[in-house]
Amino acid sequence: MSATAPAPPGILGQRRLRREDPALLTGEARFVADLDVPGALHLAFVRSTLAHARISSVDVSAALAMPGVVAAFTGADLERDWAAPLPCAWPVTADMKAPRHLPLAVDKVCYMGDAVAVVVAESEYLARDAAEQVFVEYDPLPAVVGIDDALSDRVVIHEELGTNTSYTWELAPDATAVEAAFSSATHRVHGHYVQQRLIPAAIEPRGVVVVPQPFGGEFTVFSSTQIPHILKVMLALTSGIAETSIRVIAPSVGGGFGSKLNVYAEELATLVLAKRLRRPIRWIETRSEGTQATIQGRGQIQDIELAADAEGRVTAVRVKLLADMGAYLQLVTPGVPILGAFLYSGVYDVPAYSISCTSVFTNLTPTDAYRGAGRPEATYAIERAMDALARQVGVDPAEIRRRNYIKAEKFPYASAAGLVYDSGAYEAALDRALELAGYQELRAEQARRRESGDSVQLGIGLSSYMEMCGLAPSRVLASLNYSAGGWEAATVRLLPTGKVQVVTGTSPHGQGHETSWSMIAADRLGVSPDDVEVLHSDTAVAPYGLDTYGSRSLSVGGVAVAIATDRVIEKARKIVAHQLEVADEDLELAGGAFTVKGSPDRSMPLGAVAFEAFTAHDLPDGLEPNLEASCHFDPPNFTFPFGTHVAVVEVDLETGRVILRSYVAVDDCGNQVNPLIVEGQVHGGVAQGVAQALFEKASYDEQGTLLTSTLLDYLVPAASELPSFVTASTVTPSPTNLLGVKGVGEAGTIGSAPAVINAVCDALARQGIHDIEMPATPERVWRALKEVAAR
Amino acid sequence: MIPASFEYTRASSVGEAVRMLAAGGEDAKVLAGGHSLLPLMKLRMATPSLLVDVGRVRELSYVRDAGDSLAVGALTRHFDLSRDELVARHAPLLAAVAGQIGDPQVRHRGTIGGSIAHGDPASDLPAACLALGASFVAVGPSGERRIAAADFFTGFLETALAPGELLVEIVVPKATGAGWSFQKFNRRAQDWAIVGCAVVRDGSTRVALVNMGASPLRSPGAEQALAAGASVAEAAERACDGLEPPSDLNASAEYRRHLASVLVTRALAEAGGAPGQEASP
């Protein structure tokens, strides 16, 4: 597989501006909160102020007495309105323990933010004022805040389960080989890392508007969601309303990062209340509410061990994970650590592998998928450990990686964990990244600063990552106990005027699918992308789909668009062959017209074919009217994008402050449909990983009270905290799909956190500091320096 | 969150504002740029019954040369302060501080009067005023009075302003050519200081600190040490004597003390000149 295979000719590979942007930039785009629904009532939730408590009483009478308040219900009032509890679709083990999770708590609250009552009023202000007049008496219980505390079962959160441990999952294809590798190893490295909890903080908070047809019995659910299709099925199952009576629309959605890949209490409650009250109902999340009631990311403790030979070649990787599920299991909560569990050997040729993961309940907001979901955690652990190994062996971090990479000629590569990596050329990406960063000069500058005892030290950090994306082959998902498939659907139509309509089951919320899918279809048809409309995110328009997450949209959904387009072309070819009286294979499609090979004057533009198909006046016998084709594409394998990132930091030894000075990202996501969009994804992803490394942490006190419930306290970095990223790519097409694409939505986040922390530790290596917990705040760095100085 | 309900009225002159405040009673509050007050109201940590909006009292937005001092109207926005030529010449510290507050939106809305009247220990302009030896002019039902910055900040979000009094002017002695420095330590460009330090050296040295106690304050330890001829390092070491900095998510009290001494060292170095000597500009 060549690292420099050219992008396919034509429209693909062009840096086209995103067609989504004008509406977004001018404020024309309509988000859920912009929907003006006449007569809508407003919903407010009364949320637990305690992390763990029994509910002694809930009194809604004062709220109900306020003018303009239409209804108020407690959890007990609504207990019989739910057809089923909120769903968890990923019971990773047969004996996994899952608590019953109702939209409104009935007997006890299990995290701060757990809803206990709702108020419905004529205005949003009224609803929130009235919510403050709902009086809840709690009988406080001790809160379980840390993973270790949870494991001890000192306090069991869900008594009916008898333990706080939800499951233990193990993967040890050859345990003896792992043992043998460790006993014969020259070098052993042990890394202990903490993945702090993160608040996703999408720029648009969540929101739901449900519009019922009181007499027709139908419900239109507008939600700020990544998953309108999955949501529709789940709402039908949990509300008892027939699937045929629910239509879900995700209008413009302002980011998700996994936080909108869920079926939330608020979505189900809004639907059920709209049914009960026969009025449209609207709920818009506030930012502070979102810090508690929307899932959080990460929350893991990792122990990774490497065995290596004298040259530093890794012979085995052994991992023990502890994962914090939070108070309940949301849609894919238990599966998040498992998505990373196959990848702790990273980009390295490691013959023996084992991992176990134990997941526990705590009295904190549930965790779930957050950009990268399990894979950033895995990459962090192996990339931090590789630096530790380099130090132990006494070689440069770049060299230890070179010695261990899976060689380009070994692809497709069967990993010890049981995956087959589609393609890769890891060393090429490293070379490019080192060159762009000016690695040798940086090392020289570092040496000078160390020499002169500069109070600001330089650190250079590498991270070579690969990830498993394109979720996912349905049979593989079955083997992982996931309750759904991983295919994606597309329908392509040539309309009577010759314009093209693409219907996709993916649900973009910032990724630019309209632009990219129009390019894919246009490229194959030979028309302009401007002539291709892309419809999505409405279950009435696109009834089939599995939505957008896990860097799956292009390599599954985009490929479905390509295949459906090809099927339309084949049908069109039959019509042209019939009308021009030639054989199918005598026709050639180029520039938007079919031409008879060797007779350039005998041709028929696609527009004319479309009209012929529409009038159906002269079609071949047995051929149905219209040009429409669908594809339900189930990928044969995951795709495995990869790359190397280089972070350069300056650490002020006096204050502990870390400044990210420069950042180079070389990513390989296979063929690129639109490099502009690829770069955008990398930029945002890198920023999010840097945020974990240096800034963000959901902080709780010992009672489980969230301390970072505003954006004043929860430090999302802005452009001013980040350097201009240098991005570049190598291109190693994926052999698993006809576009040769892989996916890039999560790559930046996966590569960046370890690069930054490796850089911070590199800057402090002279001082004897080799690990800093994330986020590497100035105070943490200062304390580490103080500690080594005191030794 | 959304604020609790309140009444709103708009004043078009100082006199009218004072009358409206008097009529509104104890729970009436002045609204200037709203960038400290409104966030508190949204969190329902402030629930005034009446807001008297002085945002359009044009007569309160100015910088004037008043001989050996500058007169700055209370409604002057941070942005205007940061770009003002008189301020740049005679009190460059003030311009530098104003230019680093929050983000452009905050600087275009926030006012110096609001910042002073709020008395937030984490705010930068109060520290600048302390370092510059400024004083404040207030107008109330019983007339006008002048309060020295050193006597103004009395406790957490508490000042010497009486209820019903309007802050109208900030009087800043000219510090033309004096040595000065402002050191702001924060995590993100848009944030308040975790610790800040403003220094002016004009014969004597004034060292004011941001976020190092319940109110905006000066560092008696550092100032006394310098006055007694101590070195910069010794002064920095004593910067936190008698101070009780807060502990919060951004920094423990212990780390704040450390930061303060680092920032005092840097500020004194940048401000230049040993105490008693002619300071360099």
Ligand SMILES: Cc1cc2nc3c(=O)[nH]c(=O)nc-3n(C[C@H](O)[C@H](O)[C@H](O)COP(=O)(O)OP(=O)(O)OC[C@H]3O[C@@H](n4cnc5c(N)ncnc54)[C@H](O)[C@@H]3O)c2cc1C
């Ligand atoms: C995101 C953000 C970041 C910020 N960052 C910083 C920063 O880095 N550094 C910094 O110093 N500040 C910062 N601020 C605060 C900002 O500078 C405020 O604008 C300022 O502190 C208050 O000024 P204001 O005009 O907005 O006052 P308001 O919010 O209108 O009023 C504040 C208080 O002062 C009273 N008041 C206002 N004017 C008068 C008057 N003339 N007479 C009597 N009482 C009056 C009000 O009644 C109220 O109690 C930030 C604010 C925000 C929102």
